[in-house]
Amino acid sequence: MASKPKKPIPSGGKTRNATSRPARKHTARHRVTATESPSAAARPRIARVAKGKRPQYFSDPAIDKILWITLTLCEELSVTRDRLDTVERLLEKERVLKKSAVDDYEPDAKAEAQREQRRADYIDRVLRTVSAELQELSGRTAPSMEEAIAAVES
Amino acid sequence: MQIATKSLERHAMLPRPNHDEAARQAFVTAFRGHLAANVVPGNKIAYERRAKLKFEAAQGHAPRDEHDVRRAMEADPYYQFWSAMQRRSQELMWEAVIDPTEREWPQLIERSRTSRGGTRQLKRSGSLRLDPSLVVPRYHTAVDIHLQPGGYHTDYADDDVAAGAIYDRALNIYLNGTLGPRNAFMGELLTGYFATQWPDRKPARILDMGCAIGNSTLPWIDAYPAAEVHAIDVAAPVLRYAHARARALGAAVHFSQANAERTAFATGSFDLVVSHIMLHETSRSALDRIFRECHRLLAPGGIMLHLEIPRGTTALEKFLFNWETYNNNETFGAYMTNVDLAALARNSGFRSPSLVKQRTERGPEQRLYSSETVWNILMAER
Numbered sequence: 001m002a003s004k005p006k007k008p009i010p011s012g013g014k015t016r017n018a019t020s021r022p023a024r025k026h027t028a029r030h031r032v033t034a035t036e037s038p039s040a041a042a043r044p045r046i047a048r049v050a051k052g053k054r055p056q057y058f059s060d061p062a063i064d065k066i067l068w069i070t071l072t073l074c075e076e077l078s079v080t081r082d083r084l085d086t087v088e089r090l091l092e093k094e095r096v097l098k099k100s101a102v103d104d105y106e107p108d109a110k111a112e113a114q115r116e117q118r119r120a121d122y123i124d125r126v127l128r129t130v131s132a133e134l135q136e137l138s139g140r141t142a143p144s145m146e147e148a149i150a151a152v153e154s
Numbered sequence: 155m156q157i158a159t160k161s162l163e164r165h166a167m168l169p170r171p172n173h174d175e176a177a178r179q180a181f182v183t184a185f186r187g188h189l190a191a192n193v194v195p196g197n198k199i200a201y202e203r204r205a206k207l208k209f210e211a212a213q214g215h216a217p218r219d220e221h222d223v224r225r226a227m228e229a230d231p232y233y234q235f236w237s238a239m240q241r242r243s244q245e246l247m248w249e250a251v252i253d254p255t256e257r258e259w260p261q262l263i264e265r266s267r268t269s270r271g272g273t274r275q276l277k278r279s280g281s282l283r284l285d286p287s288l289v290v291p292r293y294h295t296a297v298d299i300h301l302q303p304g305g306y307h308t309d310y311a312d313d314d315v316a317a318g319a320i321y322d323r324a325l326n327i328y329l330n331g332t333l334g335p336r337n338a339f340m341g342e343l344l345t346g347y348f349a350t351q352w353p354d355r356k357p358a359r360i361l362d363m364g365c366a367i368g369n370s371t372l373p374w375i376d377a378y379p380a381a382e383v384h385a386i387d388v389a390a391p392v393l394r395y396a397h398a399r400a401r402a403l404g405a406a407v408h409f410s411q412a413n414a415e416r417t418a419f420a421t422g423s424f425d426l427v428v429s430h431i432m433l434h435e436t437s438r439s440a441l442d443r444i445f446r447e448c449h450r451l452l453a454p455g456g457i458m459l460h461l462e463i464p465r466g467t468t469a470l471e472k473f474l475f476n477w478e479t480y481n482n483n484e485t486f487g488a489y490m491t492n493v494d495l496a497a498l499a500r501n502s503g504f505r506s507p508s509l510v511k512q513r514t515e516r517g518p519e520q521r522l523y524s525s526e527t528v529w530n531i532l533m534a535e536r
Contacts, residue, residue, distance in 0.1 A: 046256050046316050047304050048249055052297030052483045057238035064238060071242045075181045075250075082177035 160331030162323065166265055166402040167395060169319050171254040178250035183327050186243045187519030190330070193236050194474070194523060200232035201470055220472035220491065224480075227473065241481050244301050244328075251323045252303070255316050266315045266398035280406040282397040288411050290388050293437045297483045300328075306366060306389035318367045318395020325369065330520040333369070336403065340430040340529075341373030343512060344461050347531055348426070349377060352457065357381050357426040361451060363414040363444070364388075364432030368396035368407055370461075374428070375405045384419070386412040415443035422453040430461045433532075434490040441493070445502035452536035458504065462530040465491050466523060474523035495532045507534035 057064050092099045107115060124131070143151070162168065171179060201223065209217055209226035217223045227233040255262070270282060290307045298305040302324065306317055325337050333339040348355075358381055362371045365385035374383050385407050387393050393409050400407045412418065414432070427448045433441060448458045466472045472491050479488040499507035510531040521527065 044310055046252050046259075046310050046320075047308075048252060050245075050248070050298035050301040050303045050483065051305070052301070055237075055241070055481055057234050057241070067235075067238050068242055071185075071239065071246065075178055075185075075246055078181040078184075079174050079177040082180070083173060086173060 160326075161335065162326045162337070163335035165399065166269075167262060167315070167319060167399045168322060169254040169258040169262065171250075172257075175250065175254045175257075178246075178253070179323070179327060182243060182247045182250050183330060186247070186327070187330055189236065189240055189243060190521050191518035193239070194521075195525075197227070197233055197236060197474060198470060200230050201227060205230040205233070217469060220469045220476055220488075223469050223473035224476070237477065237481060240477070244482055247324055247327050248302055248320065251320050251327070252316075255319045255323075258319075259311070259316060262315050262319055263311065263313050266394050267313055269398040269401040280397060280400055281408045281410075282393060283408075283410040284390050284393065285411040286390075288388060288413065291413060291415075291436075291440065293435065293440065293486060294388060297485060299435055299483050299485075301483055306387070306392050309391055313394060314391045315395040315398065317389065317391035318393075318399070321392060322367050322369070322395070322399070325367075330517075332514075332516055332520045336372065337367075337369035338373050340461055341370035343514070343529060344370070344428060344430060344459055344531065345373045345377040347510070347512065347533075348457070348459060351533070355425075355457075357424075357457075359424045360384070360426045360428065361386070361419070361424045363427065363429040363448075364435070365396060365409070366392045368400050368405075368409065370430035371396070371407055372400060372403065372405045375407065382408070384408045384410065384424075386410055386414060386417060388413050414447060415440050416447060417451065419451055421450050422456075424451050425453050425456045426459070427451055427456070428459045428461075431463050433460055433462055433495070434484065434487050437486055438489060438493075441495075441498055442502060445499050445504070449503045449536060454536055456536040458499070458507075458532070458534045458536070460495070460532040462490070462495070462532065464522070464524065464526075464528045464530070467528075471524045477523065495530075496534075499532060499534045504534035504536065507532060509533075 057067075088099050088102055091097050164170070205226040206217060208229070209222065213222075217226050294305055294307055302317070302320065304310065304317060306321065308314075308317060310316055322337065325333060334342075357378055360374050360378065360381050360383045362368075362374065362383065362385040365371050365387050366389070368385055371383060371385045374381065383406075385396065386409070387396070388411065390411055393411055397407070397409045400409075414429070414436075433444070436444065445458075452458060464475070466475045476488040476491060478484040479486075496507045496509050510533055512529045512531060514527045514529065516527050
C-alpha cells in the first residue's frame with residue numbers, strides 16, 4: 001500500500017446533464033491514478049461497476065441487457081415526471097399558470113402536427129433495432145464487415 | 155415497535171443530491187419497495203405450484219434444503235425475472251448514490267480533513283488512527299461486497315471518504331429507511347438488548363468491530379455517555395467518513411484501522427466488545443480468529459455481543475436470503491445460514507454462549523425475503 005501512486009485530489013465536481021452522461025472509464029482494479037491519462041488525472045472518477053462476475057439470468061444474454069436498459073429507462077422516465085411535476089408546481093406557485101391549465105390544454109392544429117412528427121421520430125428512434133433488421137432482410141444492407149475491411153486493406 | 159422514519163437526517167458529511175439525483179434515489183427506493191411487497195412474495199407461489207413439482211418429478215424426492223430449492227428455482231421463469239430485476243435495482247441504487255457523492259467529492263474530503271483538525275486527540279472529540287500497512291483481507295477484496303463499486307476499502311483520492319458517503323445513503327435506500335434517520339437502528343437494538351440483560355452494568359470501555367461508517371457505534375455513546383468507545387474497521391475511506399460523521403453528529407468515538415481477527419489493543423482492555431452485521435462479511439477461518447480476539451480483549455466477566463442479519467427459517471426463506479450471496483456479492487452469507495455461532499464461540503473459550511432471536515416489525519415494502527424480520531444476537535460472557 002505504501003508504494004501506491006499518489007492520487008490527485010478530485011477537482012471540482014460539475015453538475016451533469018441528467019439525460020446525457022459522459023462515457024465512463026471503468027478500471028479493472030477500481031483505482032483511478034494520475035498516470036492513466038491527462039483527463040483522468042484532472043478529474044478522477046468513482047467506479048460505477050462492482051468487481052465480481054455478473055450472473056446471467058436468462059438463456060440469452062441479450063435479454064439480460066434489454067432488461068438492464070429497460071429498467072434504467074424506467075428510472076429516467078420517473079425522474080423526468082418528477083422534474084415536470086416540479087416545474088408545474090413552481091409555475092403555479094409563481095402564478096405563471098395553474099396546474100389545471102396543463103391538464104385542460106388542447107393543442108391547435110399546428111401544435112398537433114408538430115407533436116405528431118415528433119412522436120413519429122421518437123418511435124423510429126426507439127425501435128430502430130427492429131427496422132434495421134428488416135432493412136438487412138430486404139437486401140439493402142452494406143457489405144459485411146469482413147468485406148468492408150478487406151476492401152480498405154487491399 | 156414503530157416502523158422507522160424513512161428519510162435520513164442531514165449532516166455535514168452527507169452529500170445533498172440535486173433534483174434529478176434525488177428523483178433517481180426516490181425511484182430506486184420505490185422500485186425496491188415494490189419488488190419487496192409485490193414481487194418477492196410471488197416466489198413462494200412459483201416455488202410451491204411449479205418449481206417444487208418439477209423438481210420432485212425429475213428427482214423423485216422433495217427439495218431437502220435451501221440448496222435443493224435453489225436447483226429447483228433457478229430454472230423457474232418467475233424467479234429468474236424477479237432475480238434479474240432485484241440485481242438491477244441494487245446496481246441502480248449505487249449509481250444513484252455515487253453521482254451526487256462524486257459531485258460534492260472535493261468538499262466532502264475537505265470537510266473531513268477539517269474535522270480532524272490538529273494532532274491533539276481529546277477524549278471528547280474522538281480520534282482517527284489509520285494504518286497504511288494493514289492488509290485488507292481477501293474476503294473484502296475478492297469481489298465488491300453488496301456490489302458497491304470499490305467496496306468499503308477503495309481509495310480513489312488522497313484522504314478519500316467517498317466509500318463512506320456512498321454507503322451511508324445507500325444503507326437508507328437498501329433497507330427502505332428501516333434503520334431510521336441516522337441509520338442507527340441496529341446499534342439501538344443491541345444497546346437495548348444489553349441494557350435489558352445487564353441493567354446494572356455501565357461499561358467503561360467498549361469496542362465496536364467492523365464499524366464501517368459508525369452508524370451502529372453512535373447509539374453506544376448515547377446509551378453510555380461516560381464510556382470510552384472505540385471502533386475499528388479494515389477500510390480507510392469508511393473510517394475517515396465515520397470519524398467526520400461522528401464529529402458532525404456531536405459524538406466522540408475513537409476510530410482506528412484494524413482487523414478484528416487481530417488488533418493491537420491490550421489484553422483484557424475492554425468490558426464490552428460488539429459488532430453489527432459484521433460476521434457474515436468475513437470467512438470461516440476468520441470467525442474463529444475473531445472470537446478468540448474478542449476473548450483476549452475482554453476483561454474477565456466482560457461481554458461479547460454480535461448482531462447478525464436475519465436468515466429465514468424455512469428452506470425457501472433460506473434460499474431467498476442466500477440470493478444475496480450469489481447475486482449481491484455477499485460471499486460468506488450462504489455458509490453463515492447454518493453455522494453454529496454459539497459452538498464456535500464456546501470453542502474460542504467463552505462459557506455458555508447463546509444465540510438470541512429478536513423480532514422487529516416492518517412494512518411489506520421494507521421486508522427482505524421473509525414475512526418476519528428476526529435478528530440473531532450471539533451473546534457470550536468472558
